[in-house]
Amino acid sequence: MDIIKDIKTSQVWTLMADETTDRANREQMTIVVRYLGKKQDGEGLIVKEDPVGVMDAFPEIRSAVGISKAEEEVRMTGSNIAAVLVKKTSELALDTNTLVAQCYDGAAAMSSQRVGVVANIKDVAPMADYYHCAMHGLNLATSRVVAVPVIRNAQDIMSSTITFVTDGAKREDLLTKIVATKGAKGKLIKLCTLL
Incomplete structure (x- = not known):
């Protein structure tokens, strides 16, 4: 995989992770790496x-921690989540000596300097300082801004308009042709649902 090769040749890299429950009620964990790479030129x-x-967190924790009994509770603790992250970085053969940062949300299981993922990763990568994920803060702020009636109403109007255009093949085709005549590229996409 070229990405892994690029990470391995990088001088430094950052580990980022977050988990969320999907529609099938599974706890999905995403692992992202930020690193220095060469420009295309x-x-x-x-x-x-x-x-x-991207993985189903509970089976991964069972595997990483060694929980063999199906009836034994899987806990989303800092040490359990860190065990999954360490296992994954080890499988990818990433050098923890060049891991210089960790980036997670502010949940205690992730950010605790004593028992969270941060503390556990520091055991294997002492240079990996913790930084709060700025995008998580943006997501929280965005979810709160829809409480303002004017913003909520504007979002509802945009959402209805986008749905009207994109749910009709003929209307979407017409929009695509109009956009093309203006020399623009892109497609009208639906808005993300805010809390």
């Missing part, structure tokens, strides 16, 4: 960010 460096894993 080969001149200079650029910060790259690539996913290296």
